[in-house]
Amino acid sequence: MLNSNEVHPPELFTAAFTHNPYPDYKKLRHAFPIYKVVFPSGEPGWIISKYNHAVEVLKDSRFSKDMVKRYGPESRSVFTNNMLFSDPPDHRRLRGLVQKAFTPKMIAGMRSHIEDIANDLLDQVSGREQMNLIDDYAFPLPIIVISEILGVPLEDRDKFRTWSNTIIGSGNEDAATFQQHAKEFIDYLRDWFAQVRQNPGKDLISELLMAEEAGDQLTEEELYGVVTLLIIAGHETTVNLIGNGMLALMEHPEQKELLLQHPEYIHNAIEEMLRYNGPVEFSTSRWASEDIDFHGHSIAKGDLVIVALDSANRDEEQFGDADVFDITKEKSPHLAFGTGIHLCLGAPLARLEGEIAIQTLLRRYPHIALAAKPEELEWRPGMIVRGVKEIPVTLR
Incomplete structure (x- = not known):
């Protein structure tokens, strides 16, 4: 076993680290x-x-x-006024208001519609030799689904992609660009909410705007925060599950062939994709609410603490052959969606979308292959999501 007296700490957050963090994660562990x-x-x-x-x-x-609690009221923005950045009892209240849209029954009922969306997207690239897996397929599929759940006009989905990239910090925008995009986003939501109040539909936003639950109602700021979370978390995770998952299959053609021969492996395959190169690299921030002695380390009150989820999912002490991509592995207790009270509310939907997207793609294009060298792919910057900007593929 290595120890800190024998090795130097890895250099994190560099371009090389972003491309392949796993050797450095092993050193950290x-x-x-x-x-x-x-x-x-x-x-x-x-x-x-x-x-x-x-x-x-x-x-x-x-x-x-x-x-x-850590930085004072001025630290809260419309983008963080949601259940992901709250503690009980606020967390329980905010989560309770939105979880009705993500029940197992409702999600299971979406299967055939998601299959139609996947096939429609692949119809649009029919006859082409190549496509960009992200722009042509992995991005539009989940944004269409979450847009329909929320009631977002589909023609505005590209705007939401721009705003999403800015909010999660993956585009390295300067402060002026961030402020501009933030203002555009809030202005859009304000106008949209006003229209929904006049003409509510059967979507989740209409329900949130109209409903009172347990005598409590979302404030305008909480509505912005909830919608921000659902739009971003509702598609970012799935975009990169599809992208990273297909990339793993194309880099391991024997595993792709195995899945083609045994489509019943898809459930285990999705879990292995989530474990092997998960779409959420780091947890969102936590702060010590008191001085904590954590396994011999003194974490002071107020200290920032972040979990490297993709590192935990490659821990050899928890997962046998952790660096091996094997879709026949039994379902594992990976942390791709977190755990505890902040376990991702949309995890069942992301799993279903990933399963349908990958099965439909392989069924229609069984010879799909990477049209670039893996080292040429550009991984998105930022600490939260892990995904590739573009994945050019040959369809036949």
Whole structure:
């Protein structure tokens, strides 16, 4: 076993790290499993890289999600006024208001419609030799689905992609661009909500605007926060599940052939894709609400703590042959969607969309192959999502 006296800490957040962080994650897990760093934002904090430590942090209520408790009311923005950045009891109230749209029964009932969307998108590239897997398929499929759930006009989906990239910090925009996109987004939502109030439909936004639950109603700011979370989380995770999952299959053609021969493996295949190169690389921020002795490390009250989810999912102590992509593995307790009270509400929908998207693509284009060298692909910057900007593929 390596220890911190024998090796130097890895250099994180570089271009090389973004392209392939897994060797550095292995070094962290072995020698620096609870590691203090300065994040790209300039703020110091801790990275948790081992699986068992990650589960502890994600379930420990002493690690708060509410930035207002750490930085004061001025720190809260419309983009963080939602259940992902709240503690109980606010978390329970906000989650309860939206989870009605993500019940297993409702999601299961969407299967045939999602299959139609997948086939329609592939019809649009019919006859072409190549396509961009992200722009032509992985992005539009989940944005169409979440747009329909929320009631977002489909013609505005490209605007939401731009705003989404800005909000999650994956586009490296400057402050002026961020402010501009933030204003455009809020102005859009304000006008949209006004229209829905006049003519409510059967979508989730209409329900949220009209309904009172347990005598409580979302404030305007909470509505912005909830919609932001659902639009971003509702498609970003699935875009990169489809992209990263297909990339893993194309880089492991024997696994792609196995899935073609045994389509019943799709459920295990999706779980392995989520574990092997998950779409959410790091958890969102947590802050120690008190001084905590965490496995021999003194985490001070107010310290920022972030879990490296993709590192935890490659922990050799938890997963046998952790660096091997094998779709026959039994369903694993990976952390791609987190765990604890903040377990991703949309995880069942993301799984279903990923399953349908990949099965439909392989059924229609069984010879799909990567049309670039893996090292030529450009991975998106930013700490939350892990995905490739473009994936050129040959269809036949």
